[in-house]
Amino acid sequence: MSESPFIEIDHVTFGYDSRRTILNDVSLQFARGKVTAVLGGSGCGKTTLLRLIGGVHAPNSGRVVFDGEVVDAGNKTQLFRLRRRLGMLFQFGALFTDLSVFDNVAFPLREMTDLPEALIRDIVLMKLHAVGLRGAAGLRISEVSGGMARRIALARAIALDPELIMYDEPFAGLDLVSMGVTAKLIRTLTDVTGTTTLLISHDVPQCMAISDWVVLLATGGRIVAQGTPAELMASTEPEVRQFVRGEPDGPVKFHYPAPPVAVDFGLEASR
Ligand SMILES: Nc1ncnc2c1ncn2[C@@H]1O[C@H](COP(=O)(O)OP(=O)(O)OP(=O)(O)O)[C@@H](O)[C@H]1O
Secondary structure: OOOOOOEEEEEEEEOOEOOEOOEEEEEEEEOOOOEEEEEEOOOOOHHHHHHHHOOOOOOOEEEEEEOOEEOOOOOHHHHHHHHOOEEEEOOOOOOOOOOEHHHHHHHHHHHHOOOOHHHHHHHHHHHHHHOOOHHHOOOEHHHOOHHHHHHHHHHHHOOOOOOEEEEEOOOOOOOHHHHHHHHHHHHHHHHHHOOEEEEEEOOHHHHHHHOOEEEEEEHHHEEEEEEOHHHHHOOOOHHHHHHHHOOOOOOOOOOOOOOOHHHHOOOOOOO
16 A cells, blocks of 8 residues: 555454453554455444444554554543544434434534535535435435435535544445445545445445455454455455455355264263
């Protein structure tokens, strides 16, 4: 990577408590202006990684570097400044259901800036236009489909023109068409605005289709592999193949270690 990365995870170890390490000596880089996807099974620490980047938690050791600045989870002034540069699309959108589409997108602008309402209106309509939903501004959230809700959440995430956008499971719960629309939108927004995009997901095909770089993560934050989608799809490494093809069994076993079936069902004396 020639240019300095926008985000650097530098030998980070983290656990929510002392009993269990969630990320163990993880080092990763997220390139400027690119879409990077972090793929991995449930519980391997993807969301935790986003929380560390956002300064919600501090690593036990190692550093998170945000555009050259070490993130200090204890420094409120710094966090406020950095979070102003960060857009976040939460799992399932997390929209305010009692507000209109317009007010959901306007929310961060009203909370974080002193812009006059007339300007806020123009920005909100522009952002909704970018996701194809300017015409839906007056609807209530209860009146929109799941796919539309995801796009509204996207419009809200880009309201403040962030330099980094982090998407937590942007495809979860969507039908195939809405998934494709959302994926294409993430790619287009990155290209048009030059943001750095970080995407965490279980969805291999969508991530492969829109990412510049893909990281495969396993339990403990172990990096199984990383590379361009083409490199990973062509890999002959058994664990990578299992991952990208979604095969139920391979180096990662379907069965959690257990005694033989015959022993558990009393068909054979335990050894
Ligand atoms: N606030 C918390 N306190 C304690 N443990 C937590 C907390 N949040 C997550 N964990 C645990 O940390 C591990 C990693 O969780 P994380 O949400 O980062 O995984 P993930 O890869 O994003 O999973 P998923 O794909 O299911 O969202 C899990 O075992 C989870 O139970």
